[in-house]
Amino acid sequence: xTARRLxxxxxxxxxxxxxxxxxxxxxxxxxxxxxxxxxxxETYGLQTCERYADMIAEIxxxxxxxxxxxxxxxxxxxxxxxxxxxxGDSLELAxxxxxxxxxxxxxxxxxxxxxxxxKVFNPDRKVLLPDLRAGCSLADSVTAEALAERxxxxxxxxxxxxVVSYVNCTADVKALSDACCTSANATKxxxxxxxxxxxxxxxxxxxxxVQGQTSKRIISWDGNCYVHHQITPxxxxxxxxxxxxxxVLAHPECRKDVLALAxxxxxxxxxxxxxQESSANKFLVVTECGLSxxxxxxxxxxxxxxxxxxxxxxxxxTLEGTLDSLKHLRYEIELSxxxxxxxxRALEKMLELSV
Ligand code: 13P
Ligand code: SF4
Numbered sequence: 001x002t003a004r005r006l007x008x009x010x011x012x013x014x015x016x017x018x019x020x021x022x023x024x025x026x027x028x029x030x031x032x033x034x035x036x037x038x039x040x041x042e043t044y045g046l047q048t049c050e051r052y053a054d055m056i057a058e059i060x061x062x063x064x065x066x067x068x069x070x071x072x073x074x075x076x077x078x079x080x081x082x083x084x085x086x087x088g089d090s091l092e093l094a095x096x097x098x099x100x101x102x103x104x105x106x107x108x109x110x111x112x113x114x115x116x117x118x119k120v121f122n123p124d125r126k127v128l129l130p131d132l133r134a135g136c137s138l139a140d141s142v143t144a145e146a147l148a149e150r151x152x153x154x155x156x157x158x159x160x161x162x163v164v165s166y167v168n169c170t171a172d173v174k175a176l177s178d179a180c181c182t183s184a185n186a187t188k189x190x191x192x193x194x195x196x197x198x199x200x201x202x203x204x205x206x207x208x209x210v211q212g213q214t215s216k217r218i219i220s221w222d223g224n225c226y227v228h229h230q231i232t233p234x235x236x237x238x239x240x241x242x243x244x245x246x247x248v249l250a251h252p253e254c255r256k257d258v259l260a261l262a263x264x265x266x267x268x269x270x271x272x273x274x275x276q277e278s279s280a281n282k283f284l285v286v287t288e289c290g291l292s293x294x295x296x297x298x299x300x301x302x303x304x305x306x307x308x309x310x311x312x313x314x315x316x317x318t319l320e321g322t323l324d325s326l327k328h329l330r331y332e333i334e335l336s337x338x339x340x341x342x343x344x345r346a347l348e349k350m351l352e353l354s355v
Contacts (some may be wrong), residue, residue, distance in 0.1 A: 026060065027082060029053040036078055038296050044078075052079045055319045059083045062326040069103045070322070071096055071118065073110035074268040075290035075314040078297060080109045083322060087294070089269035090114065090167050091182040091354070094347060097121050107325055109317045112333075113139045116171045119333040120343045127333040130321035134313050136168055138253070141223030142202035144172040151176065151199060154219060158197035164189055165346065166203050168225070171335055173201065175342025179349035183252050184267035187213040192353040205229065209252040209259060227288050227311045228253035235307050236261045239284050246305065247280045251287035258286060275299055290314060 029050030036044035060083065063070065071093055072084035081087055086096045093110065097118035100106060105126045108115035113136055115129040154161050165177035166186065174180055181189035187210050190198055196216050200207040202223030211218040231254055240246060240261065249271045250262035259265050264274055268291050275283050275295055281302045285292045289308040296304055
């Protein structure tokens with residue numbers, strides 16, 4: 001499987017095997033500065049980029065030494081993209097984590113539940129999250145205990161009830177689910193699972209969105225993503241009024257009244273594909289801000305406007321932290337075998353139903 005990077009293609013499952021590979025792929029501070037200039041962000045001055053270039057070279061050496069691959073979510077900082085073997089949305093990252101070969105270590109530049117998914121599929125590899133503060137408020141909104149209680153209650157009313165959990169939840173919540181889903185396949189999973197009554201956890205906005213696409217009964221949970229839930233229709237309308245004809249791309253974690261204003265409701269990677277393929281050249285990106293950075297760097301001939309917010313959890317991951325993670329092999333994700341097996345079953349069900 002090939003892995004997509006911003007300006008080149010590397011192989012995620014075939015590790016680069018020589019020291020030369022790291023040297024060959026090193027980037028200079030000046031080149032990085034020029035590349036990141038597209039973002040119009042003052043953070044990326046020449047001095048900072050020179051410091052980053054040194055760290056990037058060190059990380060690339062360590063990746064070879066440690067036989068490590070780096071998986072990064074679309075919301076990560078652009079300097080992290082420079083060391084990533086694969087960049088993607090939750091579904092793509094889950095598939096890539098499942099398909100990793102020939103590596104001893106997986107460094108996950110994303111949030112805790114994503115690193116857990118990588119561990120679920122890689123019990124014998126070290127899976128590292130560079131900063132343990134990289135959690136997710138949405139994942140925190142459901143516990144296994146609360147889910148077990150609600151499931152028991154609802155089964156008395158709907159004996160055919162199935163639990164579909166959005167991947168933004170902990171592994172022990174996944175273990176209690178019949179199938180997982182991501183923003184890229186939520187409707188498909190709900191449609192294909194063999195039940196008319198679905199308890200959908202934990203994102204109420206995604207649950208509402210799916211309810212609008214299916215005749216099945218969706219019972220939602222009282223959770224939301226603090227990043228997406230704070231985006232208002234007023235903010236979106238303001239940009240629409242100022243830039244007539246702009247295409248609005250929104251993530252399904254946004255509120256219903258925001259989604260109603262969107263031309264397309266998409267996962268983060270689907271937004272990248274949409275912008276690449278669309279004949280339009282102006283887009284309002286309604287999701288976490290990191291995605292706008294990826295779009296700006298990857299599709300420089302189109303214009304992207306942000307109605308986005310930063311996710312403080314995603315931004316816990318830094319280049320320094322990633323370097324330290326590889327140096328000291330920290331922080332390791334551990335799962336008990338019964339939770340891992342249970343979560344694996346629900347994740348595999350998702351992968352089976354979403355083909
Ligand atoms: P995607 O799977 O669309 O990348 O979304 C992940 C996420 O955490 C959104 O907040
Ligand atoms: Fe969690 Fe929201 Fe951050 Fe995604 S953007 S990781 S859902 S808090």
